[in-house]
Amino acid sequence: MDPFLAAVEQLRHPELRGKPVVVGGDGDPTKRGVVSTASYEAREFGVHSELPPRTAAKRCPDCVSCQWRRTSTTRSPRGSWPCSRKRGVRLRCSAGTRLSSAC
Structure with a gap:
């Protein structure tokens, strides 16, 4: 269930399918925050939830960082x-x- 939010972003943006996606914080990996979820593609690089976005960007430089949009999962x-x-x-x-x- 953990990669659910990343899968929602991949559904909303088809160009992200097959790419490593990280959801959490405000979407800027240089700022403080916490990774809420990571797609299966990002997990192959050791990215997982509760990881600082800066660490996630170091482990997977090509990952796409997204801000969690509550309305996309609750609407x-x-x-x-x-x-x-x-x-x-x-x-x-x-x-x-x-x-x-x-x-």
């Missing part, structure tokens, strides 16, 4: 969460997180 309750439920995937929302009505 439609009929988006990807109900599809996951139909496939038998159990989802648990952390306290304070309102991803959709599926939670």
Whole structure:
């Protein structure tokens, strides 16, 4: 479930498919912040969540850094969460997180 936000960015921007994508902070790897998620392509370089963006950029210089847009994952309750439920995937929302009505 961790690379979900990176997959959302790859869906929103088809030109990012197949490229290493890092989501977190304000999208600027030179500033302080935390990587929220990394695509499978970025994980091959050792990039993972809870990593400082500066470290992620050192491990994977070609990665694309994106700012997390809450509206892209919460706008439609009929988006990807109900599809996951139909496939038998159990989802648990952390306290304070309102991803959709599926939670």
